[in-house]
Amino acid sequence: MNFFAQQEQTQRRTRWLLALFALAVLVIVGALGLIVWAMGGGTAAMAWAMGITAGLIVLASLYRAWRLRDGGGRLIALEMGGVRVEGHPADPQQRQLRNVVEEMAIASGVPVPEIYVLEQDLGINAFAAGFASNDAVIAVTRGALDSLERAELKGVVAHEFGHILNGDMRLNMRLIGILYGIEILALLGQGGLARRRRRHKGDMADTGVGVLSVTLIVVGYAGLALARWIRAGISRQREYLADAHAVQFTREPDGLAGALKKVAARYAGLNGNTEEITHMLFASDAIGQIFETHPPLLDRIRTLQPHFEPRDLQRLRDQLNARVRQRAHERAVDGMQREREGRLPGAEAVGDALGGHPALTHILGAGMLLAAIPGPLAWAARSDARAIEVVLYLLLHADPDVRERQLMMIAEALGEARGEAVRRLQTAEPALREDLRLPLLELGFPMLRRLSAEERARLQGLVERLIHADGRVAVFEYALGRMLSRQLRDVQDPAAAARPRTATLDAHKESAHYLLAVLAHHGHPDAPAAARAALTAGIGSLDGALPLAVEIPEALTGVAGARAWANVLDRVLEQLDTLRMRDKDSLIRAMVTTVSHGGQVVPAEVELLRVMAASLHVPLPLATEGVFDGLA
DSSP states (O other): OOHHHHHHHHHHHHHHHHHHHHHHHHHHHHHHHHHHHHTTOHHHHHHHHHHHHHHHHHHHHHHHHHHHHHHHHHHHHHHTTOEEOOSSOSSHHHHHHHHHHHHHHHHHTSOOOEEEEETTOOSOOEEEESSSGGGOEEEEEHHHHHHOOHHHHHHHHHHHHHHHHTTHHHHHHHHHHHHHHHHHHHHHHHHHHHHHHHHOOOSHHHHHHHHHHHHHHHHHHHHHHHHHHHHHHHHHHHHHHHHHHHHHHHSOHHHHHHHHHHHHHSOOOOSSOOGGGGGGBSOOOOOOGGGOSSOOHHHHHHHHOTTOOGGGHHHHHHHHHHHHHHHHHHHHHHHHHHHHHTOOOOOOOGGGGGTTOOOSHHHHHHHHHHHHSOHHHHHHHTOTTTHHHHHHHHTOOSSHHHHHHHHHHHHHHHOHHHHHHHHHHHHHOSSOOGGGHHHHHHHTHHHHTTSOHHHHHHHHHHHHHHHTTTSSOOHHHHHHHHHHHHHHHHHHOHHHHTSOOOBOGGGGHHHHHHHHHHHHHHHSTTOHHHHHHHHHHHHHHHHSSOOSOOOOOGGGSHHHHHHHHHHHHHHHHHHHTTBOHHHHHHHHHHHHHHHHTTSOOOHHHHHHHHHHHHHTTOOOOOOSSOTTTTTO
């Protein structure tokens, strides 16, 4: 099943989920109403009880959903005690985790997520949280970092990327809100009983409070059990799908199987109350099968390694305990050493990304690109204070006069110090390889997403002025501006990016043809005949029949086209982002057909393809041997 089919299946599953939970709420409301009626309350009291119960559930769910929407995946990670992994962690395990996450993100075509470590949790676990890929976070326990080898860690991270790509995160966030709304009844009942015990008057009002509290507890927890049963049925299958995605992505089933074995040998539990997010975790220790959100660990392992026998788990458990103690000792010694020397962690190469010898072309390609990025640029991109400078550096023009005007704009907008910092980056790396530009930009996305609304607006305004400093819009300038704008806009309303789209391709065929024309023209800017041939192939793929004749729109050619094409493309991409998933599938295939026509793909086409896919909220795998690998 490809990405688009999986997204549509997730949307259908979400609708079924909401219907089932609505039914569960009706059962809860009806049960409470019947209890009130059976106690002699009459139909009016029953109606009031049912209305108040329904209102409480809905309001509590909306409150929790509003909190989650405001904080996104970051809020979940922080509530679980997560510590953000900075751009340059001193801990080698955190560095390895950062490298694995970065290479997975760039290889799969999703924005690099923020990374958190649950430092107080020694169990082996992880989760991905957020509404969409643009606000995703990945959290990993300290126990996982201390216990897992690199191939095993990569399997766990790939599993979490499976949840991101399959659209599971938004469903998981909705589950949290719904379960909170149902649980609120039981919590109110417990609060009422506690209040009664404190008062302990024994009068009729006090007795009524006690009866009502017990009723709320019984009905609330019965409803919560029903809701958890529904959640369990939905979640188990999604775990198998995420495991399958991890194997498909890494081509290393032994890595994921090794991680699952270590979970079985050690434990997966987290500190504190994790019931709210248990369906989001990589693995679970829960025993009650009827409410278990994950398939049994042994079943998951045997799906990957059919001949596995659990008899060796005790030996593995002893090895793990020794390894964890050793890692803890090494961290303590390293921390004291740094404190004595008063040193900060130096800039490290990204070459660790190649250490796992991944078999899949996309991951290998991503690792090679990350390793090729010059150290000072990678360091700056991963720094909260300097990621903006990398964005501005990438926009500096090759013409010295235009570049000086741009540096003056930067100094006027952000101050002389920032302008000089950008100038130093350009002096150190005056000619960055074209294929490294977008990966370098993507390294800075986790830092850029943390900017305030005022900082985001100021940066976007400055980027727009730098792009137009020479009176025209180059392909890379457009790609950078568009990707940055999309990232920063989705930060403001991450839930909007995950909402289902329903428009059809038939209603936007003209816009789709313009999109293909942009790709054809910039792939063959000096060869009109080749551009027309590429456009013909793309339209033929989209419409199912070759057109009799095509022409590149005048808006893309001539002097006016140097600036106008970008404005038109912005409007076209906004329209096409409303397409339903199956039509986005057809459009992406037509885009790839257009780009690959003629057998040679130029950097401008790759950059346009990446930014167009990002604007359509479609993760496009890294273009290595095949531009379309992994989507079909």
